[in-house]
Amino acid sequence: MARPFIMIAPNGARRSRADHPALPVTPGQIAETAQACHEAGAEALHLHVRDENGRHSLDAGRYGEALQELKRRVPGMRIQITTEAAGLFDVPAQLDCLRRVRPGWASISVREIAREPDLAPDVYATCAEQGTEVQHILYDTADIALLRDWQARGVVVREQSSVLFVLGRYAAGQVSDPAxxxxxxxxxxxxxDWMVCAFGPREHACLIAAAQQGGSLRVGFENSLTDHCGQPHADNAASVAALRAQLERHLP
Structure with a gap:
């Protein structure tokens, strides 16, 4: 079995260094984390940037600064930006982010775009026109049904087929299970082209199950700070290294 593709999600929209001292917030910290995770076996990074107060941001200038630093430090690593609303941004702001940043790769939650369905064709057409690869964020089977409807009606273009299955985001205590x-x-x-991320201490167990079925994997402090015993990982790179070691034991 081929080694699964691994993406690191090092910070997310909500956590801070108060949650873990090694959680990266600034462009320099994110780039340093990316380099360590790349060396540990991660091929891609899921990028969130923060404003001057440490809050989640979709600011094009902040994205540009972070992307430039990442290009300098880890030129061989693929970078995906997030368009996550996180309770702060509406669909026009998400669309504006895509148009201003013009990223090579972006994650887009179908349920977030569905808040303003009249804008959905503009979101996906913009990505197609400017060459932004889309990964659809799916939290449950209702999201899958919505994506299928948009695909059938041509709202989502044929080439935009990549998906991320999110496990445990809305479970009690945000605890996921391989099932x-x-x-x-x-x-x-x-x-x-499917990928899995999983919240909670069984993050790695869920990712091993996904790898055994041929999926790609997203791991990191956005989803879990600890191992299956509840012990904090030293940093994101330690989580990547631990996952790699488990993959070597569980995959043929």
């Missing part, structure tokens, strides 16, 4: 993957796979068996 949480089953409904996603059953509802979308045709998915070829």
């Amino acid at each position: 949480d993957l089953d409904p996603f796979r059953a509802a979308m068996p045709e998915a070829v």
Whole structure:
């Protein structure tokens, strides 16, 4: 079995260094983390940037600064920006971010764009026109049904087929389980370019289950700060290294 593709999600929209002292916030910290994670086996990074107060931001200038630093420090690493609303941004702001940043790769939650469905065609057409690869964020099978509808109606173009199955985001205590993957796979068996992230201490167990089924993996402090015993990882790179070691033991 081929080694699975690994993306690191080092910070997310909500956590801070108060949650873990090694959680990166500034462009320099993010780039340093990216370099360490790349050396530990991560091929890509899921990028969130923060404003001057440490809050989640979709500011094009802040993205530009972070992307430039990442290009300098880890030129061989793929970078995906987030368009996550995080309760702060509406769909016009998300669309404006995509137009101003013009990223090579972006994650987009279908349920967030569905807040203003009249703008959905503009969001996906903008990405297609400017060459931004889209990864659809899916939290449950209702999101899959929505994506299928948009695909059938041409709102989402044919080439925009990559998906991320999110396990445990809305579970009690944000605790995921490997079995949480089953409904996603059953509802979308045709998915070829699919990735999994999982919240809580069973993050790695969920990712091993995904890898055994041929999925790509997203790991990092956005989703879990600890191992299965509740012990904090030293940093994001330590989590990547631990996942890699488990993959070597569990995959043929």
